[in-house]
Amino acid sequence: xxxxxxxxxxxxxxxxxxxxxxxxxxxxxxxxxxxxxxxxxxxxxxxxxxxxxxxxxxxxxxxxxxxxxxxxxxxxxxxxxxxxxxxxxxxxxxxxxxxxxxxxxxxxxxxxxxxxxxxxxxxxxxxxxxxxxxxxxxxxxxxxxxxxxxxxxxxxxxxxxxxxxxxxxxxxxxxxxxxxxxxxxxxxxxxxxxxxxxxxxxxxxxxxxxxxxxxxxxxxxxxxxxxxxxxxxxxxxxxxxxxxxxxxxxxxxxxxxxxxxxxxxxxxxxxxxxxxxxxxxxxxxxxxxxxx
Numbered sequence: 001x002x003x004x005x006x007x008x009x010x011x012x013x014x015x016x017x018x019x020x021x022x023x024x025x026x027x028x029x030x031x032x033x034x035x036x037x038x039x040x041x042x043x044x045x046x047x048x049x050x051x052x053x054x055x056x057x058x059x060x061x062x063x064x065x066x067x068x069x070x071x072x073x074x075x076x077x078x079x080x081x082x083x084x085x086x087x088x089x090x091x092x093x094x095x096x097x098x099x100x101x102x103x104x105x106x107x108x109x110x111x112x113x114x115x116x117x118x119x120x121x122x123x124x125x126x127x128x129x130x131x132x133x134x135x136x137x138x139x140x141x142x143x144x145x146x147x148x149x150x151x152x153x154x155x156x157x158x159x160x161x162x163x164x165x166x167x168x169x170x171x172x173x174x175x176x177x178x179x180x181x182x183x184x185x186x187x188x189x190x191x192x193x194x195x196x197x198x199x200x201x202x203x204x205x206x207x208x209x210x211x212x213x214x215x216x217x218x219x220x221x222x223x224x225x226x227x228x229x230x231x232x233x234x235x236x237x238x239x240x241x242x243x244x245x246x247x248x249x250x251x252x253x254x255x256x257x258x259x260x261x262x263x264x265x266x267x268x269x270x271x272x273x274x275x276x277x278x279x280x281x282x283x284x285x286x287x288x289x290x291x292x
Contacts, residue, residue: 001024001025001063001064001212002024002025002027002059002061002062002063002064003020003024003025003026003027003062003063003064003065003066003212004027004029004045004058004059004062004064004065004066004095005017005020005026005027005028005029005066005068006029006030006049006065006066006067006068006069006091006095007029007030007067007068007069007070007110008026008028008029008030008036008068009028009030009031009032009033009035009036010068010069010070011163011165011167011168011171011201012068012110012160012163012201012204012205012208013028013068013069014035014036014167015165015167015201015202015205016066016068016205016208016209017036017037017042018037019205019206019209020209021037021039021041021042022041024041025041025043026041026042026043027043027045027059027062028042028043028044028045029045029047029049029069030044030045030046030047031046031047031048033046045057045058049069049086049087049091050083050086050087051086052094053091053094053095053098055098058098058102059102060102061102061103062098062099062102062103062104063104063105063106064104064105064106064107064108064212065095065098065099065104065106065107065108066108066110066208066211066212067091067092067095067107067108067109067110067142068110068208069087069091070087070088070110070139071083071084071086071087071088071135071138072087074088074135075135077133077134077135078134081134084134084135084138085138088135088138088139088141088142089138089141089142089145092109092142092145092146093145095107096145096146096149099149099152099153100149100152100153104153105153105154106153106154106155106156106211106212106213106214106215107146107149107153107154107155107156108156108157108158108208108211108212109142109143109146109155109156109157109158110158110160110208111139111140111142111143111157111158111159111160112135112136112139112159112160113159113160113161113162113221113222113223113258113260114132114136114139114258115129115130115131115136115139115140115143115159116128116129116130117129117130117131117132117255117258118130118132118194118254118255118256118257118258119255119257119258119259120255120257121257122259122260122261123221123258123259123260123261124221124261125159125219125220125221125261125264143157143219147217150216150217154214154215154216154217155217155218156211156212156214156217156218156219156220157218157219157220158207158208158211158220158222159219159220159221159222159260160199160204160222160223161196161197161198161199161221161222161223161224161258161259161260162196162197162198162199162223162258163198163199163200163201163204163222164198164199164200164201164280164284165200165201165202165275165280165283165284166201166283166284166286166287167201167287168201168284173198173233173281173284174284174288176230176233176234176237177237177241177281177284177285177288178288179234179245180234180237180238180241180243180245181241181243181288181289183243183246184246185246185247185248186230186231186234186245186246186247186248187230187247187248187250188230188231188234188247188248188249188250189230189249189250189251189252189253189256190249190250190251190252190256191231191249192229192230192231192232192256193229193230193231193256194229194230194256194257194258195227195228195229195256195257195258195259196227196228196229196257196258196259197223197224197225197226197227197228197259197260197262198223198224198226198228198277198280199222199223199224199273200224200273200275200279200280200283202274202275203222203224203271203273203274203275204222206271207220207222207265207269207271208222210269210270210271211269214268214269218264218268220264220265220268220269221260221261221262221264221265222260222262222265223259223260223262223265224262224273224277225262225272225273226276226277227259228277231247233281234247236277236278236281237281237285240281240282240285241285241289
């Protein structure tokens with residue numbers, strides 16, 4: 001198949017391109033092609049998603065679009081609100097329209113488990129949204145746009161929960177590793193901090209690769225099978241690195257869980273995550289330090 005991937009040089013995108021290029025023609029929509037693999041089936045399309053799509057650079061036909069790109073400015077609201085909206089929401093509409101004209105069979109959108117907020121029970125895909133910030137508003141808006149095109153092709157929204165792994169930097173899990181290694185206090189709300197079930201990038205990519213075969217309209221959580229907390233993660237990192245974590249405990253501010261129900265991922269995608277939390281943390285730490 002011919003597959004267009006946005007965010008192809010991002011964390012999940014870079015892993016996905018390597019997964020897909022052995023079987024498919026992969027068209028990478030990206031601002032920076034320097035880190036893409038040199039491969040006969042990898043094709044570069046230069047495009048900045050903060051400006052309108054250059055239709056002249058896009059193939060006339062396409063089978064699948066996997067929209068992974070997200071704004072790099074997602075932490076900078078309100079100063080970078082326009083950038084966040086353009087990349088996360090406006091580009092989604094432009095890609096949907098391109099996909100309709102190009103005759104795609106499937107559109108896969110990368111969204112966030114955070115659109116349902118913090119909940120006292122495992123989050124189902126059917127739970128109502130609980131939008132807690134502008135970034136998540138932009139993601140949920142993109143979800144709504146994708147669903148509106150379900151009459152024209154299959155639409156799959158993947159809600160990722162705390163994806164982590166080798167090659168990731170400046171996000172939750174690697175930042176937690178850095179804090180433990182540097183002796184910087186880990187901020188913990190209440191006794192344990194937020195509960196979550198992180199998923200290793202290899203398992204998230206397997207779920208994404210299988211999503212391109214889905215027919216119809218689906219929203220699917222992508223998360224790991226093991227529930228943990230900020231405190232437990234810091235303790236595990238401490239054991240793996242030989243560094244005793246420092247903590248800064250703060251009062252709880254309401255529900256402290258963002259845990260996904262993953263039954264639909266197992267049923268619809270046939271994916272049961274293979275990388276345990278212990279193994280995944282060890283691989284991330286090795287990647288960051290060069291030693292166990």
